[in-house]
Amino acid sequence: MKTINIAIDGPSGAGKSSISKAVAADLGFIHVDTGAMYRAIGLYALRHACTEPDAITAQIDKVDVELKFIAGAQRVMLCGEDVSDYIRSPEVSMAASAVAAVPAVRERMLDLQKKIASENNIIMDGRDIGTVVLPHADLKIFLTASAEERASRRYLELREKPNCPPYEEILKDIEQRDYNDTHREIAPLRQAEDAVLVDSSHMGFNEVVEHITDLIREKLD
Ligand code: DC
Numbered sequence: 001m002k003t004i005n006i007a008i009d010g011p012s013g014a015g016k017s018s019i020s021k022a023v024a025a026d027l028g029f030i031h032v033d034t035g036a037m038y039r040a041i042g043l044y045a046l047r048h049a050c051t052e053p054d055a056i057t058a059q060i061d062k063v064d065v066e067l068k069f070i071a072g073a074q075r076v077m078l079c080g081e082d083v084s085d086y087i088r089s090p091e092v093s094m095a096a097s098a099v100a101a102v103p104a105v106r107e108r109m110l111d112l113q114k115k116i117a118s119e120n121n122i123i124m125d126g127r128d129i130g131t132v133v134l135p136h137a138d139l140k141i142f143l144t145a146s147a148e149e150r151a152s153r154r155y156l157e158l159r160e161k162p163n164c165p166p167y168e169e170i171l172k173d174i175e176q177r178d179y180n181d182t183h184r185e186i187a188p189l190r191q192a193e194d195a196v197l198v199d200s201s202h203m204g205f206n207e208v209v210e211h212i213t214d215l216i217r218e219k220l221d
Helices: 016-027 034-047 053-062 090-099 103-119 129-133 147-158 167-183 205-220
Strands: 005-009 030-033 065-070 073-078 122-126 139-144 196-199
Touching: 005 016, 005 129, 016 030, 016 122, 016 205, 030 034, 030 073, 030 103, 034 053, 034 065, 034 073, 034 090, 034 103, 034 122, 053 103, 065 103, 090 167, 103 122, 103 129, 122 129, 129 139, 139 205, 147 167, 196 205
Parallel strands: 005 122, 005 139, 030 122, 139 196
Antiparallel strands: 065 073
């Protein structure tokens, strides 16, 4: 059976995951958040003190990452443990960004991501989905927003929580991750030539969801 594959790429904090999730729910597709897979490996690397490229490469065969979809929602399993609630901290974000630059890590994730896409109708979000993972996707979208806008959205989200970092620190963190993701040698973040650019800097959440859902419906009609 031919499955429908939609690729959504873009930088950190552009809202790819929450938007992909809402679009997938509208269309009855599965949403695959590939960043969560790299985050699970980042968590493994922190727990086992192997964030350096050689160290994580030596351990990669022991790192068992699996996705489960419960009522359409993705859960990330690391060596059998559901780690979905432990992968969103700033430490794990940085570790994920580091391990995501390691070839052995990417090879492993590529196979798993291709397999999921061949078996399900999916919206898959990440950095290299349109360029590397699903070069023949039915539709590719590059979702972005300015670094300042992404930082201010994140700041508004965190403002009410204890230990909210200052805006400047959030912006610096986003700029650092943008740099890491676009400058690594293997599968760097870039817009695929045939991707549709959606700049959400001046768009609300629902507006972006509607726009992307319309693009997909037009393409599939
Ligand atoms: O989207 P995110 O912030 O949850 O991603 C976490 C890290 O994983 C981020 O530094 C980029 C990396 N990543 C990647 O290299 N390739 C992907 N397809 C998805 C995420």
